Amino acid sequence: MTGESGVTSTYQPGGMPRLEVRDVTVRFAGLTALDGVSFTVEPGTVHAVIGPNGAGKSTCFNVLSGVYRATSGSVRLGGAELTTLRPHEVAALGVARTFQNIALSPRLPVRDNLLLGRHRLTRSGFVAAGLRLPRARREERTHEARVAEIAAFVGLADLLGTPVGLLPYGVRKRVELARALAMEPRLLLLDEPVAGMNSGERVEMADLIVSVRESLGISILLVEHDMGMVMRLADRVTVLDFGRRIADGPPAEVQNDPKVIGAYLGTEEGS
Ligand SMILES: Nc1ncnc2c1ncn2[C@@H]1O[C@H](COP(=O)(O)OP(=O)(O)OP(=O)(O)O)[C@@H](O)[C@H]1O
Secondary structure, three states, rough: OEEEOOEEEOHHHOOOOOEEEEEEEEEOEEEEEEEEEEEEEOOOOOEEEEEEOOHHHHHHHHHOOOOOOOEEEEEEEOOOOOOOOOOHHHHHHEEEOOOOOOOOOOOEEHHHHHHHHHHOOOOOOOOHHHOOOOOOOOHHHHHHHHHHHHHHHHHHHHHOOEEEOOOOOHHHHHHHHHHHHHOOEEEEEEEOOOOOOHHHHHHHHHHHHHHHHHOOOOOOOOOOOOOHHHHHHOEEEEEEEOEEEEEEEOOOHOOOOOOHHHHHHHHHHHO
């Protein structure tokens, strides 16, 4: 399929797997960060995980991406069980993530940061690439063309040669999203994609996330504090509080749930 900007998806939406999180518990020395949490991310949807500070959102992301090991429970992507895998193995199954704090190489230009995202897709070995053998060169050209396509899709076409460290914060957040897309993911985990952005940048990022879903059909799971953004973007919302799931449903339903209102008011009163 082809998006407005001409970027094409490697996967058909029908081929996108469902993410099933079942009864996941994570304990850290006496503290239960996640307590029997379950939810399902349907293929090609935007699913948000929200909750007050310390609710367990980051822990949830870290379990899904293989950074933390669940104490019990299961996470399945299509037919694959993720809870026993390491981060690079989860990434190899097509799960890409962005971070709350940008994790890019500031001295490298946008192009190289995006090419690093394609590492798992590189077939020619290290040696072949180093010797610049013909097959490796051909592969390099293919990756560069794809990176240019993705950069155009996220509005970075003119900045491919610019070192990331010279870019404003909001643009760097887009580079991070582009790098995740460069992995050709089937599931994208976005950790607070608009944190620290001004209102104009927030709107742009929200539009971009919508077009990732619509043009590429990639499933998106996002953790986000900006409620307006969540309500506008998400097809479904899971609400955590003290590690427990207190609500799960369409945004309009969740927004009016007394348990959710109570959890957020409780935080405000406490802070
Ligand atoms: N590596 C760790 N070791 C010990 N405790 C941890 C660890 N990671 C998270 N926690 C604890 O688990 C609980 C859930 O934290 P988590 O960061 O997942 O919440 P959160 O919802 O992402 O919060 P925030 O919105 O503030 O980012 C907190 O009490 C936190 O202190």
